[in-house]
Amino acid sequence: MTTSAPNHDSAGREVETHSLGYIVLLATITAISGLLFGYDTGVINGVLLFLRRQFTPSDLQAEVAVSSLLVGALLGAACASIISDRYGRKRSLMFSAFLFAVSPLAAAAANTVALFSLARLVNGLAIGLASVLTPVYIAEISPPKNRGALVSLNQLGIVIGILISFLAGWGFSRMGENSWRWMLGVASGPAILFLGGLFAIPESPRWLITRGRRAEAGKILARLYGERAAAEEMQATDNPASEEQGSWSEVFSPGMRRRLGVGMLLALFSQITGVNAVLYYGSVIVSEHFPSQSTDLALAANVVIATVNLLSTIMAMIFLDRWGRRVILLTASGGMAVALSVLVIGLNVSGTPTAVMLVSILCYVAFFALGMGPGPWLIISEIFPTRVRGRAASIATSVLWSGALLVTFTFLTLVNTVKLWGTFAIFGALSLLCFIFVWRAVPETKGRTLEQIQESWSK
DSSP states (O other), X not given: OOOOSOEEOTTSOEEOHHHHHHHHHHHHHHTHHHHHHHHHHHTHHHHHHHHHHHHOOOXXXXXXXXXXXXXXXXXXXXXXXXXXXXXXXXXXXXHHHHHHHHHHHHHHHOOSHHHHHHHHHHHHHHHHHHHHHHHHHHHHHSOGGGHHHHHHHHHHHHHHHHHHHHHHHHHHGGGOTTHHHHHHHTTHHHHHHHHHHHTTXXXXXXXXXXXXXXXXXXXXXXXXXXXXXXXXXXXXXXXXXXXXXXXXXXXXXXXXXXHHHHHHHHHHHHHHTOHHHHHHHHHHHHHHHSTTOOHHHHHHHXXXXXXXXXXXXXXXXXXXXXXXXXXXXXXXXXXXXXXXXXXXXXXXXXXXXXXXXXHHHXXXXXXXXXXXXXXHHHHHXXXXXXXXXXXXXXXXHHHHHHHHHHHHHHHXXXXXXXXXHHHHHHHHHHHHHHHHHHHHHOOOOTTOOHHHHHHHHHO
């Protein structure tokens, strides 16, 4: 590939155009994990309708079947730092790819809810590992000017995966009562392709530096940024601390607590504001709580929701590096609160057209995808020093999955207790609280190198 005019990052370093193309290729390969993440989480939306008919589970059993994947994701996220700090980002991603390949086949072959839940738990382990490692890997290879868009490729992969899963649910639903097995099993194909693609990516140079393998890291940085920028990058990390592996005590040290708190709370808010209630139970919400809606129409509504999710994520990729992280997050959380308020009013006012409530759900999903979808992953990948980034990101991502598990495991129970409008009222109030938190506590990291971000926290 020919070299064009150099692309300057915010620190004035030249990142050659052909090098940037290579970085985009690496980020795209890694972000396939996001597509698998999105598909494997979203597919339950269609599977659940058939699972409830075939195995007639109670509400509790249905919540366990849906939530088992999230339990696995929580465990995978908690273990991600230990695995990636020891074996590297690349080999850890390869292990997650293997789990991505085998677990959907096991879930598709299950003949009881218990076996289905166990297979989905293993699937969740893969998702948990990838959800920590993919943003971290992409952030560690990206130039500052493009880091927001490149890390957001992971979120783009997630929403594309969700859309494909909803399309698969809609399409396979016509194949009879066992169509849910096809919905699950087809995910193994792209997982195998993902595993093959990972053989072609290099290890994270910043991880190599923490292991004292500077010569190897220098060669990779030269391939990523060009010789001149690589030399300056190596000089920026040329201090004893950059070559040390961080400890757990450092993660919880006074100098790290505030940024750890920001990462954990932002991750938590991204989930307890309720988006997974729509993504996982959307077909149930539409078919059981909106009048005269068939199963086929409910699955079709899911496809519209996922399409809006995708388009809004593309917008986020365009504007995250232009507007900045704070503006996007404030717009998203505020918009979610307004959209949910309209939905709650519509659910309480007799005669409100179904279209109004569906549009409010679409707006809620759109605002989430604009900021609260990609934003937390990006912030978490940026605000921690390289030597503890894996461990700190693992903690924050574990909190994220804990929030997802809380919402998913309690949604049907909440609806039975405080009704659908009361449940979404809670999510709306939490969205408003998220807006206040971002306004008061989340820093702007746009356009800074990872080292500059650490210096700003130190001050």
